[in-house]
Amino acid sequence: MSAPVLWNYDLDDACYRVRLMASLAGVALTLRSVDAYPGAEHRGAEMMALNPLGRLPVLQDGALVLTQPEAMLCHLARTGPRGAGFLPQAPGPAALVQEWLAFAARDLGAAAAARMAAMLEGPGDPEVLRLSARDALRIVEDHLSAQTQRGDGFVAGAEASVADIALFPAFALSRDYGLDHDAFPALRLWARRIRALKGFVPMPGIPDYH
Amino acid sequence: MPDLPSQWTPVALVADLPVATSAGTVLQGAEVVIWRDSAGRVHAWEDRCPHRGMKLSFGFVRGDRIACLYHGWQYDGAGVCRYIPAHPELEVPASICVPAHAAAEALGMVWVAAAGTDPGSLPPGGAEPLRSLFVEAPLEVLVGLAQAGLPGAGAVTEARRDGALLHLSQGGTRIAAGMHPMGPGAAALHLVLPAGASEDRRLALVTAAAGLRRAAEAAAGTGEAA
Numbered sequence: 001m002s003a004p005v006l007w008n009y010d011l012d013d014a015c016y017r018v019r020l021m022a023s024l025a026g027v028a029l030t031l032r033s034v035d036a037y038p039g040a041e042h043r044g045a046e047m048m049a050l051n052p053l054g055r056l057p058v059l060q061d062g063a064l065v066l067t068q069p070e071a072m073l074c075h076l077a078r079t080g081p082r083g084a085g086f087l088p089q090a091p092g093p094a095a096l097v098q099e100w101l102a103f104a105a106r107d108l109g110a111a112a113a114a115r116m117a118a119m120l121e122g123p124g125d126p127e128v129l130r131l132s133a134r135d136a137l138r139i140v141e142d143h144l145s146a147q148t149q150r151g152d153g154f155v156a157g158a159e160a161s162v163a164d165i166a167l168f169p170a171f172a173l174s175r176d177y178g179l180d181h182d183a184f185p186a187l188r189l190w191a192r193r194i195r196a197l198k199g200f201v202p203m204p205g206i207p208d209y210h
Numbered sequence: 211m212p213d214l215p216s217q218w219t220p221v222a223l224v225a226d227l228p229v230a231t232s233a234g235t236v237l238q239g240a241e242v243v244i245w246r247d248s249a250g251r252v253h254a255w256e257d258r259c260p261h262r263g264m265k266l267s268f269g270f271v272r273g274d275r276i277a278c279l280y281h282g283w284q285y286d287g288a289g290v291c292r293y294i295p296a297h298p299e300l301e302v303p304a305s306i307c308v309p310a311h312a313a314a315e316a317l318g319m320v321w322v323a324a325a326g327t328d329p330g331s332l333p334p335g336g337a338e339p340l341r342s343l344f345v346e347a348p349l350e351v352l353v354g355l356a357q358a359g360l361p362g363a364g365a366v367t368e369a370r371r372d373g374a375l376l377h378l379s380q381g382g383t384r385i386a387a388g389m390h391p392m393g394p395g396a397a398a399l400h401l402v403l404p405a406g407a408s409e410d411r412r413l414a415l416v417t418a419a420a421g422l423r424r425a426a427e428a429a430a431g432t433g434e435a436a
């Protein structure tokens with residue numbers, strides 16, 4: 001079986017989530033670089049045929065084409081030799097994984113938008129987006145503070161799940177959009193636990209030490 | 211650099227600064243890096259690398275040194291630069307050093323003060339960590355509300371300020387809050403409990419603290435963006 005193909009832009013936080021999950025799950029990806037900025041190749045004819053949304057990342061595994069990062073994370077966890085632990089099966093943790101995957105996709109979207117606005121002239125008011133991202137990260141901080149009291153180090157339990165990987169870059173890259181880590185001690189320690197996972201890979205702006 | 215006060219101020223929970231980690235904080239406008247070396251000692255310095263001014267709190271701890279994220283200069287526990295990766299053979303001049311503050315641990319919190327401050331004035335005893343609460347509101351607004359209790363966490367039977375601590379007895383739980391002024395519009399409370407509070411109670415207090423943050427920011431007009 002040939003390796004799944006990821007249409008990738010290195011500085012994009014959603015592409016990074018997929019590369020990180022693949023590495024943690026032990027899946028080798030074939031990377032196809034897309035010149036998203038400044039080339040806007042992801043909106044060119046070839047990429048639009050693959051993903052009419054005109055967005056990265058795109059993951060192709062055989063006949064399967066995925067355009068939603070959360071679906072990619074779950075697929076890689078399900079198919080990778082080291083992935084099973086990232087998809088807990090018990091009803092409680094499984095529900096929490098769904099909850100935080102949806103939160104990452106919807107409510108934490110402001111973080112990626114804030115970063116694009118701050119770094120790559122993306123649309124939107126950077127300060128409004130920064131405050132929305134702050135509010136969303138505080139919800140994760142409050143949840144992780146509660147998890148600490150339960151003795152759980154990750155959002156859905158004692159082990160890292162796909163939801164943690166979905167949430168991670170929004171916080172790890174927050175300095176890119178003007179949000180310091182100082183006011184998020186629970187997130188800071190959680191990010192450190194993620195960095196320590198076997199197979200962790202960095203991206204520009206996220207060092208692997210700490 | 212702005213000098214730290216010569217009274218001790220809590221700036222973090224001990225539990226939030228594990229061995230071989232660093233964190234940035236602000237105390238009355240002064241940026242401070244706190245870090246714990248591999249032997250468990252806590253250090254508090256000016257948060258600025260003498261090389262090009264990068265925040266040392268972005269750096270990483272290696273053994274008994276902290277290394278700057280930018281060009282990797284390494285500083286020992288006394289703040290003296292010991293190694294410059296671009297010039298590995300160089301005997302680094304001892305004049306390259308980071309101004310150090312006093313750092314200590316007491317009541318489950320990390321405290322900082324001006325260098326030379328007497329540790330005898332720190333509160334005695336230990337405590338269990340609850341959480342730190344960072345709020346974009348002046349400390350007096352935050353503490354004024356906190357004295358009436360964490361929202362929804364029971365009746366307040368005592369609220370007493372003692373130096374940098376607020377002692378709160380609420381719903382049968384004795385809470386100590388370390389009061390941390392960060393700047394004109396930002397403050398933190400570092401919350402600890404005596405051992406033995408039930409998990410349900412601790413979870414209720416974690417949630418109630420978030421309610422206090424919302425109330426303080428609403429009062430200060432710095433609340434949620436939405």
Ligand code: FES
Pocket residue numbers: 259260261262263264278279280281282283
């Ligand atoms: S700024 Fe710290 S090593 Fe250069």
